[in-house]
Amino acid sequence: MRSLGGGRVAALRWTFGDTSTHSTHPLAPSAVGVGATGIHLLDAALDDAEIVEALGDPSAYAPRVERVEAGTRGDGRYVTVFQRREGGDETIVCLGEGPGPGAAPCEDVCFSELCVSSTAGVVSLSGLWAPESQAFYAPGYRGFEARLEAVRTQPR
Numbered sequence: 001m002r003s004l005g006g007g008r009v010a011a012l013r014w015t016f017g018d019t020s021t022h023s024t025h026p027l028a029p030s031a032v033g034v035g036a037t038g039i040h041l042l043d044a045a046l047d048d049a050e051i052v053e054a055l056g057d058p059s060a061y062a063p064r065v066e067r068v069e070a071g072t073r074g075d076g077r078y079v080t081v082f083q084r085r086e087g088g089d090e091t092i093v094c095l096g097e098g099p100g101p102g103a104a105p106c107e108d109v110c111f112s113e114l115c116v117s118s119t120a121g122v123v124s125l126s127g128l129w130a131p132e133s134q135a136f137y138a139p140g141y142r143g144f145e146a147r148l149e150a151v152r153t154q155p156r
């Protein structure tokens with residue numbers, strides 16, 4: 001994690017089984033940045049000036065929270081915030097994208113999602129951003145969606 005242009009940026013490295021690095025889909029984020037306008041999924045190949053510019057742009061995953069129905073945002077992007085109901089103070093934020101309302105039927109995998117826990121770091125990766133478009137979970141996090149309270153959020 002490093003500070004850059006008024007925000008914080010971290011490179012992401014994907015491993016499989018904690019032993020080897022695997023190639024991911026070309027659309028998989030290789031860096032994440034948090035700035036005044038929200039969270040930004042980035043390409044680690046960007047230079048510092050490009051990252052600073054991206055952190056200043058409006059985020060597709062802005063921090064403003066409002067309840068929305070799943071699949072209602074026109075570009076298919078979403079943020080889902082999960083909070084532990086009992087037994088801890090954990091929040092999990094999932095950033096994702098998929099077909100927007102009215103999109104043509106999908107022939108294969110049509111979504112991507114990355115979930116980060118306030119206490120455990122990255123806890124799941126699935127869809128086009130994941131190796132082989134599979135779903136991967138950190139130990140103990142498979143099915144976390146059913147155990148935590150969800151509040152869907154959307155940027156304006």
